[in-house]
Amino acid sequence: MKSLLVAEYRDGKVLGSIGDLLGFAARVGGDHVMFMVGSEAALPPYTGKLYLADAAAHGEYRPGVHKQLLLAVIEKEQPDLVVFSHSSYGWDLAPRVACVLGFAQVSEVVDYVDNTPVVPVCNAKLRRTVAVKSKGAVLTLQAGAFGLSEPPSGSPSVEKVQIDGADRVEFLGYEAAEAGGIDLSKAEVIVSAGRGIGKAENISLIADLAKALGGEYGASRPVVDSEWAEHDRQVGTTGQTVAPKLYVACGISGAIQHLAGMKKSDFIIAINTDRDAPIGDVADVLAVADLTKLVPVLVEKLNAR
Amino acid sequence: MKILVCIKQVPDMESKFKVAADGRWYDTADLAWRLNEYDEYAVEQAVLVKEQGGDTDITVLSIGPDKVKEAIKKALAMGCDRGVQVVDNEVSQREPLEIAGIISRFAKDKGFDLILTGMQSQDRGSAQVGILVAEMLDMAGVSTVVGFSLAGAKLELKRELEGGVKARVAVTLPAVVTCQLGLNTPRYPTLPNIMKAKKKELLSLPVSDLLQAEPRQQTAKVYFPEKKGGGLILEGEPAELADRLIQIIKEKTAVLA
Ligand SMILES: Cc1cc2nc3c(=O)[nH]c(=O)nc-3n(C[C@H](O)[C@H](O)[C@H](O)COP(=O)(O)OP(=O)(O)OC[C@H]3O[C@@H](n4cnc5c(N)ncnc54)[C@H](O)[C@@H]3O)c2cc1C
Numbered sequence: 001m002k003s004l005l006v007a008e009y010r011d012g013k014v015l016g017s018i019g020d021l022l023g024f025a026a027r028v029g030g031d032h033v034m035f036m037v038g039s040e041a042a043l044p045p046y047t048g049k050l051y052l053a054d055a056a057a058h059g060e061y062r063p064g065v066h067k068q069l070l071l072a073v074i075e076k077e078q079p080d081l082v083v084f085s086h087s088s089y090g091w092d093l094a095p096r097v098a099c100v101l102g103f104a105q106v107s108e109v110v111d112y113v114d115n116t117p118v119v120p121v122c123n124a125k126l127r128r129t130v131a132v133k134s135k136g137a138v139l140t141l142q143a144g145a146f147g148l149s150e151p152p153s154g155s156p157s158v159e160k161v162q163i164d165g166a167d168r169v170e171f172l173g174y175e176a177a178e179a180g181g182i183d184l185s186k187a188e189v190i191v192s193a194g195r196g197i198g199k200a201e202n203i204s205l206i207a208d209l210a211k212a213l214g215g216e217y218g219a220s221r222p223v224v225d226s227e228w229a230e231h232d233r234q235v236g237t238t239g240q241t242v243a244p245k246l247y248v249a250c251g252i253s254g255a256i257q258h259l260a261g262m263k264k265s266d267f268i269i270a271i272n273t274d275r276d277a278p279i280g281d282v283a284d285v286l287a288v289a290d291l292t293k294l295v296p297v298l299v300e301k302l303n304a305r
Numbered sequence: 306m307k308i309l310v311c312i313k314q315v316p317d318m319e320s321k322f323k324v325a326a327d328g329r330w331y332d333t334a335d336l337a338w339r340l341n342e343y344d345e346y347a348v349e350q351a352v353l354v355k356e357q358g359g360d361t362d363i364t365v366l367s368i369g370p371d372k373v374k375e376a377i378k379k380a381l382a383m384g385c386d387r388g389v390q391v392v393d394n395e396v397s398q399r400e401p402l403e404i405a406g407i408i409s410r411f412a413k414d415k416g417f418d419l420i421l422t423g424m425q426s427q428d429r430g431s432a433q434v435g436i437l438v439a440e441m442l443d444m445a446g447v448s449t450v451v452g453f454s455l456a457g458a459k460l461e462l463k464r465e466l467e468g469g470v471k472a473r474v475a476v477t478l479p480a481v482v483t484c485q486l487g488l489n490t491p492r493y494p495t496l497p498n499i500m501k502a503k504k505k506e507l508l509s510l511p512v513s514d515l516l517q518a519e520p521r522q523q524t525a526k527v528y529f530p531e532k533k534g535g536g537l538i539l540e541g542e543p544a545e546l547a548d549r550l551i552q553i554i555k556e557k558t559a560v561l562a
Contacts, residue, residue: 010466010470015467060472061464061472061474063446086432087467088448088449088464088465088466088467088472089466091424091425091432091433091436091448091449092436092446092447092448092449092464094433095401095433095436095437095440096436096440096446098402098433099402099437099440099441100440102521103521104400104402104521104522105401105402105431105433105522106522107430107431107432107433108430108431108432116525119430120430121331121428121429121430121527122316122318122322122331122427122428123318123427124530125318125322125529126322126324126331126527126528126529126530127527127528127529127530128524128525128526128527129524129525129526130522130523130524130525131522131523131524131525132521132522133520133521133522133523134521134522137522168445168476168477168480169445169446169447169474169475169476170474170475170476171472171473171474172461172473172474172475173472173473174466174470174471174472174473175463175470175471175472175473176469176470177468177469177470178469188560189560213554213560213561214560215560221486221487222486224487225486225487226490231469237467237468238465238467238468238469239469245558245559245560246554246558246560253318253319266558267554267557267558269550269553269554274319275538276321277319280532280536280538281530281532281533281536282533282536283536284535284536284537284557285536285537285538285539285550285553286536286537286538286539287539287540287546287549287550288538288539288540289539289540289543289546293543294543294546294547297543297544297546297547298543298547298550298551301544301547301548301551302551302561305551305561
């Protein structure tokens with residue numbers, strides 16, 4: 001078994017998802033090599049062969065060019081598995097490579113049992129094992145599913161690759177995250193509102209509970225997308241990562257992108273009408289209840305103390 | 306400008322799921338179905354382009370059994386011009402490559418300038434179809450788009466990356482764009498528009514006419530993950546639950562000390 005691990009580089013840095021790639025490689029065993037469009041000034045912590053293409057010459061987001069570079073490396077290395085992170089880079093590039101290569105692509109792999117990828121279905125309520133019928137496979141790995149217990153180390157032996165490729169997608173630059181006034185990463189108590197709050201007015205219930213517990217309120221993405229809360233209150237992969245002493249998730253299903261931002265909280269309470277909501281997998285306590293009924297009573301009792 | 310929007314019908318994610326008898330998907334009986342959330346943004350974006358003016362024509366396509374017509378009708382009521390159902394009762398067992406193959410066979414030679422899809426479906430979550438369609442039709446493809454601005458044949462887009470960072474990119478039409486949550490604010494169809502939608506054309510095509518790609522993968526088994534367990538589940542009246550929660554917060558955290 002040979003794997004080609006596709007590392008990610010952005011704006012001068014190797015991204016942290018490298019730990020998942022290496023954790024996966026350790027899990028499946030066999031040989032592996034790595035590929036990255038990046039720079040010699042920031043090499044990934046890796047002991048092995050790294051095919052390095054220069055990001056300055058090939059662009060950081062030029063999927064057509066990166067595809068050609070990868071295909072050249074694949075031609076040379078003949079891997080059985082081409083492994084990406086399930087990220088904005090991976091899910092854009094992986095299908096392009098799989099399509100040309102004739103490999104199956106299996107997205108958002110959370111486990112790998114007996115050479116078979118396992119992926120979530122329906123917001124992680126179900127799981128699915130996938131039988132690959134092609135001679136190799138392209139996988140994208142869910143963030144954190146294969147992490148290493150120790151941070152990776154080492155330095156690679158670099159082999160440079162380059163091509164003269166053109167792309168129809170022109171990269172114009174990055175836009176930084178909106179810098180907001182609320183820094184949830186410092187809050188000791190966070191009460192977050194999910195879509196289950198039902199309407200904008202109910203944000204005040206969540207804000208009241210946060211206040212009664214001496215903390216701040218946060219929100220899941222649909223709440224922010226609906227403009228019921230400001231973007232700097234969003235918890236998750238595309239929002240803030242938090243680790244308070246107490247996290248209360250109100251009407252939040254527990255999608256992986258939300259969990260990624262809050263599962264390091266010391267103690268997690270979920271309030272949800274759905275007993276089977278995936279948030280139950282990370283919560284210390286799941287109160288099966290309608291938040292619009294429970295939260296006001298909770299606030300009243302806390303304030304009466 | 307000719308636009309194709311590809312949509313999928315999915316169950317409400319809050320449903321109580323059961324594994325189907327053959328063990329290879331969820332049981333589709335007794336579920337409430339809706340338009341895939343990500344696709345709502347795609348439909349809305351197409352309608353916004355039409356509202357920018359110019360001669361714009363929007364076709365909305367969905368693959369599946371007869372009930373997917375409900376999703377198509379919603380898209381028509383939101384403002385798409387015509388619907389196409391690719392009739393396929395086996396759709397849940399098709400892999401993304403086959404779905405993309407069906408779409409691209411349909412789209413080939415029809416001269417679409419813009420193809421919009423959601424970035425992923427809520428049930429299967431593969432996030433592959435849009436980009437595969439771009440590859441198969443040899444068009445530019447941009448995924449996970451949260452910002453969209455069209456001037457002439459030039460499209461400026463914002464892709465969402467991790468941690469709130471965005472990448473600004475530009476492409477010239479024709480292009481395939483996959484839409485991420487928050488791209489716009491999908492409208493609710495109004496009653497007059499629902500009535501008007503009933504008169505719009507809705508074509509049905511058999512999947513056998515369009516199926517081309519050979520599957521490279523197959524679902525082996527669908528099952529419930531083992532509950533991680535350990536977590537306490539509380540049920541009861543609000544007052545009683547509130548007391549229990551306050552007691553637990555006192556015992557297990559330093560928050561109410
Ligand atoms: C690339 C990408 C990045 C993303 N980034 C983020 C991110 O940073 N943060 C984020 O949160 N999401 C993110 N998402 C979205 C994520 O996948 C989910 O869609 C989102 O987290 C769901 O939010 P939710 O739990 O509030 O809503 P839903 O999933 O709709 O869940 C609502 C929950 O409320 C419960 N409920 C309903 N009514 C009540 C009631 N009256 N009382 C109690 N409970 C009730 C329901 O049972 C359900 O469990 C991202 C998605 C993608 C694809």
